[in-house]
């Protein structure tokens with residue numbers, strides 16, 4: 001593969017392109033706690049064998065909780081800024097389905113810089129089940145896509161996934177720590193090549209490679 005460009009050193013500020021950006025420190029602790037509680041609720045609902053009375057009580061409490069949040073909604077496309085220890089900034093959508101900090105439908109995945117790439121750890125419970133006791137293959141692809149996209153973005157390159165290849169090496173179990181790593185392996189014109197793995201107990205369960213394409217930005 002030809003490597004003829006280096007990623008830009010600094011990710012552009014999304015505010016310059018009309019996006020709303022909040023700093024992750026601005027996310028209220030109460031919202032973070034609510035997100036965690038709703039994740040527990042989703043797990044409880046998915047697995048409950050409670051009787052009709054308890055189910056109706058739970059439904060009414062959930063309806064009350066929904067009403068308590070009122071009609072105040074964050075705009076679609078709102079972004080969150082994470083400031084790294086070295087002072088650099090990284091951005092993601094605040095409701096990203098794989099790693100959005102305000103999205104209870106997202107697993108609590110946090111990807112941190114590790115050398116030239118990124119690493120993170122996540123435990124996926126029963127609501128991510130595909131085959132019995134195993135993580136759904138679509139979610140494995142989603143985790144890899146997020147890690148691959150984040151690795152390209154962490155290298156200062158705003159881009160979208162053009163092509164994603166996933167190799168499912170071994171079944172990925174539920175309810176155990178999964179270790180995710182990703183890194184940029186090369187670049188060619190607007191294409192950025194990235195590679196990622198998911199490991200359990202040090203063994204690779206899935207590998208992903210992607211071609212990300214840099215988004216042309218005005219100016």
Ligand SMILES: CCCCCCCC(=O)SCCNC(=O)CCNC(=O)[C@H](O)C(C)(C)COP(=O)(O)OP(=O)(O)OC[C@H]1O[C@@H](n2cnc3c(N)ncnc32)[C@H](O)[C@@H]1OP(=O)(O)O
Pocket residue numbers: 091092093145146149150153159160161162163188189190191211213
């Ligand atoms: C914070 C991080 C969050 C990460 C979130 C996770 C990532 C995501 O989920 S992104 C969402 C999913 N992806 C998308 O929605 C993308 C949809 N596709 C598109 O918008 C366009 O096809 C796009 C932008 C990828 C490329 O289109 P365009 O800008 O017209 O590029 P184009 O000029 O055709 O191609 C540029 C280069 O990429 C290559 N390329 C484009 N598509 C592909 C493809 N599918 N396979 C291989 N190469 C491709 C072209 O061959 C060309 O290469 P070269 O420089 O050698 O000629």
